[in-house]
Amino acid sequence: MISNLFRIAMQEITVVYRSRVILLMAGIILLLVLTAAWGGYRNYQTAKHIRDEAKASKRAQWLQQDPKHPHVAAHFGTFAYKPKTWFSMFDDGLDNYAGAYAYLEPHRQNDFVFKPAEGHGAGIRFGQLSVALVLQLLVPLLVIFMGFSTVTREREQGTLKLLFSYGITLPAIAAGKVIGQYAALMLLLLPVLTLTGAFFVAMTPGAGSDQALRAWLLLAVYAGYFLLFTLLTVFVSAMAGTGGNSLLILLTVWIVACIIMPKAAANIASDRYPLPAQYSFREGIQRDITQGIDGHNTSNERAQQMEKKLLQQYKVKTVRELPFNFEGYIMQAGETYSSMVYDKHFHQLQHTLLQQDRFCRLAAIINPYAAVQGLSMGLAATDLNTHIDFQQKTETYRRQFVQKMNEDMMHHSKLGDWDYKASQALYASVPDFQYQLLPLKRVLVFYRMELFSLAALLLLGSGIFYFILKRVPLITRL
Numbered sequence: 292m293i294s295n296l297f298r299i300a301m302q303e304i305t306v307v308y309r310s311r312v313i314l315l316m317a318g319i320i321l322l323l324v325l326t327a328a329w330g331g332y333r334n335y336q337t338a339k340h341i342r343d344e345a346k347a348s349k350r351a352q353w354l355q356q357d358p359k360h361p362h363v364a365a366h367f368g369t370f371a372y373k374p375k376t377w378f379s380m381f382d383d384g385l386d387n388y389a390g391a392y393a394y395l396e397p398h399r400q401n402d403f404v405f406k407p408a409e410g411h412g413a414g415i416r417f418g419q420l421s422v423a424l425v426l427q428l429l430v431p432l433l434v435i436f437m438g439f440s441t442v443t444r445e446r447e448q449g450t451l452k453l454l455f456s457y458g459i460t461l462p463a464i465a466a467g468k469v470i471g472q473y474a475a476l477m478l479l480l481l482p483v484l485t486l487t488g489a490f491f492v493a494m495t496p497g498a499g500s501d502q503a504l505r506a507w508l509l510l511a512v513y514a515g516y517f518l519l520f521t522l523l524t525v526f527v528s529a530m531a532g533t534g535g536n537s538l539l540i541l542l543t544v545w546i547v548a549c550i551i552m553p554k555a556a557a558n559i560a561s562d563r564y565p566l567p568a569q570y571s572f573r574e575g576i577q578r579d580i581t582q583g584i585d586g587h588n589t590s591n592e593r594a595q596q597m598e599k600k601l602l603q604q605y606k607v608k609t610v611r612e613l614p615f616n617f618e619g620y621i622m623q624a625g626e627t628y629s630s631m632v633y634d635k636h637f638h639q640l641q642h643t644l645l646q647q648d649r650f651c652r653l654a655a656i657i658n659p660y661a662a663v664q665g666l667s668m669g670l671a672a673t674d675l676n677t678h679i680d681f682q683q684k685t686e687t688y689r690r691q692f693v694q695k696m697n698e699d700m701m702h703h704s705k706l707g708d709w710d711y712k713a714s715q716a717l718y719a720s721v722p723d724f725q726y727q728l729l730p731l732k733r734v735l736v737f738y739r740m741e742l743f744s745l746a747a748l749l750l751l752g753s754g755i756f757y758f759i760l761k762r763v764p765l766i767t768r769l
Contacts, residue, residue: 295459296467303441303471304478313437320429321483327422328487331380339375342391346372350723358712360704362622365696368396371685371724373403376672377502381509382423384673393682395689397626397696400633403682422487423667426513427660428549430480431520435541438472438524440534447534462760465529469756473521480517501731505670512670515745516663522752529760549660556654556661560647572636579632593628594621611706619701626693633686641679648675655741659748662741669738672728676737680729688724695721 307313349370356367372392379386390403442465445451454464488506524541531537567575581590598610598617610617655662668674695717704711735742 295457295463296470299464299467300471300474303468304475306441307437307472307475310437313433316433316436317479320425320433321479323420323425323429324422324483324487327420327425328380331383331421334383335375335377335380338391342372342375345370345392353721354715354718356715356718358714360709360711361696361700361713361717362397362619364713364718365397365693368394369692369721369724370394371688371726373678373681374726376728378505378509378671379673381421382667382671382673383419383421384668384671385675385678386673387419389678393685395685395692397622397693398629400637400686400689423671427516427663427667430476430517431545431549431660433479434472434476434517434520435524435538435545437475438468438521439528439538439541441468441472441525442528443531443534443537460761461529462757465525465756465760468528469521469525472525473518476517476521501728504731509667509670512663512666512745515749516659519659519745519749519752522749522756526752526756526760548658552654552658553651553661553664556651557647560650563650564643564646566640566643572640576632576636579635580629584632584635590625590628593624597621597624613706615701616704616706616708618706619697619699619704623694623697623701626690626697630690637682637686641682644675644679652740655744657744657748659745662745662748665741666738666745669734669741672734676734677729681726684726685724692721 353367353369356364359367370392373390375386393403394401442451445454445464451464455461523544527540527544528534528537531540583589583593597620601613601617601620602608602610605613607613613620652661652665655665665674669676696713699713699717700711703713
């Protein structure tokens with residue numbers, strides 16, 4: 292049994308490597324992989340250099356600014372830069388569409404700006420060339436052209452009858468062809484992928500154990516993805532009457548799974564969970580800040596209520612008699628209230644984005660392309676969850692930084708004393724913003740549906756592959 296599988300597999304490898312068309316297709320795809328890898332590396336290095344340089348420059352400006360009033364210093368502001376992840380060279384995900392940095396100042400949660408896609412033409416809508424895009428979209432196409440006639444060819448040449456005469460069953464023949472087709476594919480891809488990985492590691496030293504584990508998981512995900520398409524290709528070839536029918540069915544599956552379904556899911560998600568217009572979103576925030584979240588408690592009324600409460604608490608008649616600067620207190624109270632408003636609106640916005648994302652990801656239950664696309668972006672830290680996490684941590688940093696400025700004003704200056712100047716020691720007490728990626732465990736929790744789906748599709752596909760082929764009437768095999 293094993294010797295028969297081995298002979299069939301070796302024959303498949305020989306047939307694949309004798310086909311000039313297949314070798315030409317493989318050469319083009321491998322050239323695209325190398326081109327995408329080089330482009331990804333250049334983009335990574337350029338973006339990382341720009342962001343690191345800007346981050347260091349803005350930090351130096353913050354630390355070296357002249358002594359000034361704490362609130363004025365807060366309005367001088369600082370910046371938060373989203374680090375370019377090591378795996379963005381492989382899969383840039385949403386990085387081209389999400390902002391790279393934000394200006395941090397009091398009273399306002401600013402948008403992230405500098406979206407690389409804004410500097411591209413309309414072609415960016417089809418996705419920027421990346422190693423992940425080539426592996427997700429074009430390698431399955433290569434698998435189809437390698438194996439669409441693998442069984443139908445035997446039937447048309449009459450060799451299938453000969454194999455049956457030796458007591459080899461159709462499932463065994465198909466299994467040997469799966470092994471051969473998959474081995475041929477890996478022999479084509481592994482040298483270039485190994486070279487690409489070694490290049491990334493050599494050019495970007497410092498990748499830690501977390502990155503290594505992510506790399507192994509990515510390798511396993513893509514290996515499973517290619518195996519699934521190999522199983523499908525051999526199965527259809529075994530069931531189809533002719534090579535032409537087999538190719539037509541497989542190309543239809545590829546177009547639906549890799550092109551139509553993702554686009555249709557994105558359009559339906561956008562219609563089902565619409566995002567607010569930028570103007571109405573900002574107007575709603577400003578309205579809630581000035582008029583109150585409930586619409587009945589304006590900013591002036593809130594200030595008067597706080598003043599009355601503090602006067603009663605400290606048993607004084609005027610705010611000048613308070614043991615701290617009332618203006619600093621009011622400013623921090625305003626920050627606390629505006630933070631509640633921003634949390635309300637941004638959480639609603641993020642919830643809508645996550646609803647859209649979850650809807651699109653539901654396709655992963657039946658579509659391996661959607662499963663691999665989500666897992667790839669998640670492991671590369673270029674997905675929506677990473678971007679939202681970065682926004683939330685940036686906002687936490689902004690609030691802590693502004694609070695430190697307001698508290699210094701409240702405790703070290705007097706009411707109306709705008710000539711007070713904080714020392715540079717205050718600026719140095721504000722730590723530099725350092726973003727830490729989501730732990731790998733949380734990433735795997737986010738994408739557990741995709742992991743389960745890919746594993747289930749492989750197991751289910753293998754089961755269907757065996758049991759259906761085993762029960763195919765002999766007359767349809769010949």
